[in-house]
Amino acid sequence: MVAVNVAGGPLASQQADTLVIEVSEGRKRLTGAAAQVDLALGGVVSEMLRSGLIRGRSGETTVIPGRGAIGATRLVVHGTGGEGGRTEDWVRNRAGMLGRALRLMDARSVVVSTQGATEFLDPETAARALTEGFVLGLYRFDKHHTKASDRPSGAVTSITLCEPVASKVAGARRGAAMGTALAEAQNLARDLGNEPANLMTPSIMAERAQELAAASGIECTVIERAEAERLGMGSYLSVANGSVQPPKFIVLRYRGGGRGRPVALIGKGITFDTGGISIKPALNMDRMKGDMTGAAGVIASMQAIAALQPAVNVLAIAPCTENMPSGSATKPGDVVYAMDGQSIEVLNTDAEGRLVLADGIGYARSENAAAIVDVATLTGAMGVALGGVRMGSFTNNDRLHAEVERAADTAGERLWRMPMDREYFDLIKSDVADVKNTGGAPAGSITAAKFLELFAHDTPWVHLDIAAIMDATSDSGAMVKGNTGRPVRTLVHWVLNRAGVRS
């Protein structure tokens, strides 16, 4: 994994194999630290800018030998395109792209100027976004390729963000530390999500959670089937009926808030979703190894929370199980009882996420949670509504939603609030039980949320449906093909903000 550090002092003398400066399209003159590097190299960069050999177009990379005139073996001049529309998210994505370009060039130790980002961001935010972009963009999941030739070559092992202005170094250091904690947590979520279902069973997830707890000094409790039965988690357990893998209801506890009520992060943990008796078609069913992305996200978030130590109590709840068909599986029409006593008619065993979440939410309420945010790859309909750009958000509480939306903005993980009108509930009224687990095709993501709302009762609650953003089909910016690990940074920022940490 790449380590990101911050250094003060002049850019030109930094020791590394590769030094990076940025140039914007249309700017003919270098300023600040970049101008000093140019001067040390006898003005070759400005000469190339004047003559049009370097244009600064987005993604353009020009390599210039260092010739002993600068601390680095080579200089990479990285084009960043026109100067409109620059945001924190732009910096993050650009760093991700740059990281992969540097890896292709076999760079190992890299020094990057913070100059471009600090022109419009405070030093802390700039360093955080750069760090996140590099750590996220350089992620890859290649552990199951046994032949080295099948793995992309190269590994950037250290990146130094150079901040020549002494008064900005401390802020940049804070930003890099926070960015590292956030992005490494997101990469952990990606690792869990990318692992195939035979190697990420509920039992393995529980082991991983226990290892994380031991390493981070937080508590982990795994509720086994018998205990879940005693607690009345009939809704969650009904999903596990068809599987030979024992279900594991994972709870992580971070105590930073004394006697205060905890906030709860709940993640859907279906380690593989076949659909059960209402079985899914074969095409692309492998994608359902990612149906535990919500659980992965809440578990991984605790790694960053434990590292950043906010003054708040946090519960991460991950009800994990496979959803399989078998002679013992739940059948369409079965009626099950959730932990809070409400009855559910299971009309479609493929609408299993809401069944495990009902008891996840019930458990959070039994722990006196002050606020609940759940994360779930819940409905295919989410992709129909919003595509892979934004996650859908649903709530019973405007204030809590505003908090989560602010955190999502900071993270650059966009959400869109969906409606929760009372009439949508009519679609999931059951003839035989308190509620049925599907309302059919119309407003499929909303009826799923209305189902969950029933179990949140009066506890402030936000539901994030991440079905369409759980994986990426290609490398782009800070995103890498495969599981995206979203929305870990949103969850962590929300928890930090709850503790009064500005982020």
Ligand code: BES
């Ligand atoms: N895990 C799926 C949703 C999903 C689909 C996630 C595609 C990621 C990508 C969920 O359990 C499911 O099967 N939902 C059903 C609900 C329906 C039966 C009411 C769906 O979306 O079809």
Ligand code: MN
């Ligand atoms: Mn399903």
Ligand code: ZN
């Ligand atoms: Zn599912």
